[in-house]
Amino acid sequence: MAKRNLIDITDLTTGEIDELIATAEDIIDSPAKYAHVCDGKQLATLFFEPSTRTRLSFESAMLGLGGQTLGFSAANSSSTAKGETVVDTVHTVSCYADIIAMRHPKEGAPFAAAQRSEVPIINAGDGGHNHPTQTLTDLLTIHREKGKLCDFTIGFCGDLKFGRTVHSLTSALSRETGIHFVFISPEELKLPDYLKENVLNKNGIPFEETASLEAVMPKLDVLYMTRVQKERFFNEADYIRLKDTYVLTPEKLVPAKKDLTILHPLPRVNEISVAVDDDPRAAYFRQVRNGKFIRMALIMKLLDLKA
Amino acid sequence: MNIDSIQNGVVLDHIQSGKSMDIYKYLHLDQLDCQVAIIKNAKSGRMGKKDIIKIDSPMEVDLDVLGYIDPNITVNIIRDGKRVEKKHLALPEKLVNVIHCKNPRCITMAEPQLDAIFLLNDPEKHTYRCAYCDAEKQRHF
Numbered sequence: 001m002a003k004r005n006l007i008d009i010t011d012l013t014t015g016e017i018d019e020l021i022a023t024a025e026d027i028i029d030s031p032a033k034y035a036h037v038c039d040g041k042q043l044a045t046l047f048f049e050p051s052t053r054t055r056l057s058f059e060s061a062m063l064g065l066g067g068q069t070l071g072f073s074a075a076n077s078s079s080t081a082k083g084e085t086v087v088d089t090v091h092t093v094s095c096y097a098d099i100i101a102m103r104h105p106k107e108g109a110p111f112a113a114a115q116r117s118e119v120p121i122i123n124a125g126d127g128g129h130n131h132p133t134q135t136l137t138d139l140l141t142i143h144r145e146k147g148k149l150c151d152f153t154i155g156f157c158g159d160l161k162f163g164r165t166v167h168s169l170t171s172a173l174s175r176e177t178g179i180h181f182v183f184i185s186p187e188e189l190k191l192p193d194y195l196k197e198n199v200l201n202k203n204g205i206p207f208e209e210t211a212s213l214e215a216v217m218p219k220l221d222v223l224y225m226t227r228v229q230k231e232r233f234f235n236e237a238d239y240i241r242l243k244d245t246y247v248l249t250p251e252k253l254v255p256a257k258k259d260l261t262i263l264h265p266l267p268r269v270n271e272i273s274v275a276v277d278d279d280p281r282a283a284y285f286r287q288v289r290n291g292k293f294i295r296m297a298l299i300m301k302l303l304d305l306k307a
Numbered sequence: 308m309n310i311d312s313i314q315n316g317v318v319l320d321h322i323q324s325g326k327s328m329d330i331y332k333y334l335h336l337d338q339l340d341c342q343v344a345i346i347k348n349a350k351s352g353r354m355g356k357k358d359i360i361k362i363d364s365p366m367e368v369d370l371d372v373l374g375y376i377d378p379n380i381t382v383n384i385i386r387d388g389k390r391v392e393k394k395h396l397a398l399p400e401k402l403v404n405v406i407h408c409k410n411p412r413c414i415t416m417a418e419p420q421l422d423a424i425f426l427l428n429d430p431e432k433h434t435y436r437c438a439y440c441d442a443e444k445q446r447h448f
Binding site: 086104106109111128 | 417421428
């Protein structure tokens with residue numbers, strides 16, 4: 001089988017995503033069936049940028065499949081600190097592991113690494129660019145909450161400029177039918193033009209942009225909140241000015257639909273009040289749990305393994 | 308004004324008037340030892356004015372670079388004083404190490420030894436996007 005990577009969510013067809021979701025749901029129902037699928041296999045997690053959730057989710061996924069993990073969780077504990085290029089680091093690790101999940105602060109680093117790696121590369125986040133496994137997590141969660149991946153209105157709120165999860169999910173949902181997109185952000189953090197032009201306009205997909213969460217709340221079926229990420233700003237003053245633009249509270253949810261699904265890629269800072277956590281519409285911790293299962297399904301697919 | 312015909316070499320015709328020096332630079336013609344003639348503002352029935360470059364030596368022309376600079380250029384291959392081939396150009400689907408990404412967050416800015424790869428994004432708008440970070444680049448010639 002030719003080496004497959006997951007760099008961008010569009011590396012997977014919608015049919016393959018449906019298969020991954022089906023596998024993940026089967027893993028949720030029958031985890032024991034999958035407990036030894038990856039016996040003898042090793043996953044390397046190369047995190048050149050700090051992460052708790054994604055790295056542990058990958059490691060938990062591999063352990064849940066019976067495999068083992070190795071890797072590092074910060075650039076200063078790798079040969080990068082000695083000046084090694086990302087391509088050389090990944091090429092070296094690809095001699096030890098069967099599959100690599102990597103996060104890097106620079107956009108396109110996983111694409112560069114995949115050119116020389118001898119084993120499949122999974123993009124676990126590259127700067128503000130893409131985060132396809134978060135997107136798979138989001139899609140699985142929407143599927144489990146709504147029972148479908150079509151015909152709904154989704155609002156993305158917060159940092160849509162640097163929010164890589166927003167970019168990947170927008171690309172993925174643009175291939176489904178009947179999705180209406182609402183982008184809620186301050187002027188400075190609007191969705192990049194290349195996504196509007198190349199993904200939405202090019203495919204005739206309707207969308208609207210607004211700065212007011214309150215104005216669009218009643219029409220939303222899914223609300224995807226994001227954090228304004230300090231590490232994406234060159235200028236701290238801009239971060240401070242924009243970080244508290246949107247805070248979701250129980251009061252703001254009063255006009256929302258009763259079956260709204262609230263998602264957040266986490267971690268949150270203060271953009272969702274903890275008082276919202278007990279609302280049954282808050283799906284973001286169920287979303288975290290789903291992340292492990294969809295990554296299990298993805299690892300199996302890229303290693304061409306079946307239960 | 309008369310410029311001698313060439314016996315064996317390449318004639319780049321239908322260059323947009325005033326752009327011949329850009330092509331001279333991008334094709335590194337300054338590194339050639341043979342005669343190179345640059346004709347600016349020649350009369351053209353189709354274009355009004357055009358530039359022409361005559362290279363008096365057989366050489367492999369980088370058609371991707373040329374197509375990127377100006378897809379309307381025609382490349383004439385001359386052997387024994389006669390044109391033996393006429394190549395029409397198009398915007399190339401892929402550019403490698405022709406243009407570079409200016410996105411400060413792109414990995415190619417941090418690790419410049421990587422090939423700079425751009426893919427044709429919109430042929431009508433003449434836009435390319437970086438294969439690494441998706442940053443868009445407008446053809447600026």
